[in-house]
Amino acid sequence: MSSNGSRSPDFNKLFNDSYERIMARGSDVFYQRFYDHFIAASPEVAKAFVNTDMKRQYEMLSLSLMQIMSFASDRRSNPYIEKIANIHARLNISGNLFTLWAQCLIATVREMDDHYDAHVELAWRVTIAPGLEFMRAYCELAE
Numbered sequence: 001m002s003s004n005g006s007r008s009p010d011f012n013k014l015f016n017d018s019y020e021r022i023m024a025r026g027s028d029v030f031y032q033r034f035y036d037h038f039i040a041a042s043p044e045v046a047k048a049f050v051n052t053d054m055k056r057q058y059e060m061l062s063l064s065l066m067q068i069m070s071f072a073s074d075r076r077s078n079p080y081i082e083k084i085a086n087i088h089a090r091l092n093i094s095g096n097l098f099t100l101w102a103q104c105l106i107a108t109v110r111e112m113d114d115h116y117d118a119h120v121e122l123a124w125r126v127t128i129a130p131g132l133e134f135m136r137a138y139c140e141l142a143e
């Protein structure tokens with residue numbers, strides 16, 4: 001990956017622009033493609049979602065992604081993010097599935113953002129990292 005000349009990449013802008021391009025193509029398509037990837041990636045994940053109303057799940061993920069974005073900028077916990085973390089802690093999700101979750105999200109971004117490049121991927125990865133780690137660590141510490 002090039003260092004982008006002498007300019008340092010603005011990950012906030014790269015992330016926001018990518019998110020807007022993707023949402024302009026249809027948020028439903030994005031969430032549906034994400035869960036297609038996630039469920040196909042592991043039998044354990046497929047089993048976990050066997051009785052799930054996926055239409056509701058797409059809306060839930062959309063809401064939680066907003067929270068993950070705000071957590072990335074202020075690192076403040078709130079009742080919503082704690083509730084989601086608690087639900088996952090009770091589901092006994094192994095830590096490696098959070099890595100898979102992030103990989104599937106990036107695969108979906110790659111597929112849906114026509115300006116995707118390594119800097120866009122980095123922007124997504126650094127933006128979701130704090131919220132993802134919060135969820136993973138919360139589940140691990142609740143064991």
Ligand code: HEM
Pocket residue numbers: 044045048049051052053060061064065068084087088091093097098101131132135
């Ligand atoms: C940071 C990563 C994740 C986020 C933001 C997230 C987000 C959410 C949200 C918002 C819900 C809905 C909770 C509610 O009903 O109020 C949910 C449910 C669920 N999530 Fe996650 N999730 C993440 C990672 C994972 C992983 C790694 C798994 C592994 C299998 C997983 C499995 C599930 C399952 C099984 C449900 C319950 C579905 C149902 O109600 O039938 N999630 N998730």
